Amino acid sequence: MNKRTKTNIILLILVVILVVAPFVFVKGEYGGSDDQGTEQIKKYDPSYKVWAHPVWTPPSGEIESLLFTVQGSLGTGIIAYVIGSAHGRKKALKEIEQNNKQQSK
Missing domain, CATH: 1.10.287 (Helix Hairpins)
Structure with a gap:
């Protein structure tokens, strides 16, 4: 195996680790940032009304x-x-x- 092939295999393994690690180490649900933002706003300002809606x-x-x-x-x-x-x-x-x-x- 030449040096380039070894480097590519190492990089591929690192990419797989970077993709899998969040699912292993982070517990909980993955949700959209829009939903999380709205939750936080409503938590601190219960009277907040959403003013922008999707087309x-x-x-x-x-x-x-x-x-x-x-x-x-x-x-x-x-x-x-x-x-x-x-x-x-x-x-x-x-x-x-x-x-x-x-x-x-």
């Missing part, structure tokens, strides 16, 4: 999760495209510089 509420929790996942996937895709594009542009510029240096010799 559209998904018919089920599964559809809400699906839309959240699609939103995250699209964002990840856009970020990966921008990073890849910048990397490709930098690589192309470096190749052009090398070609110019070779032609000038």
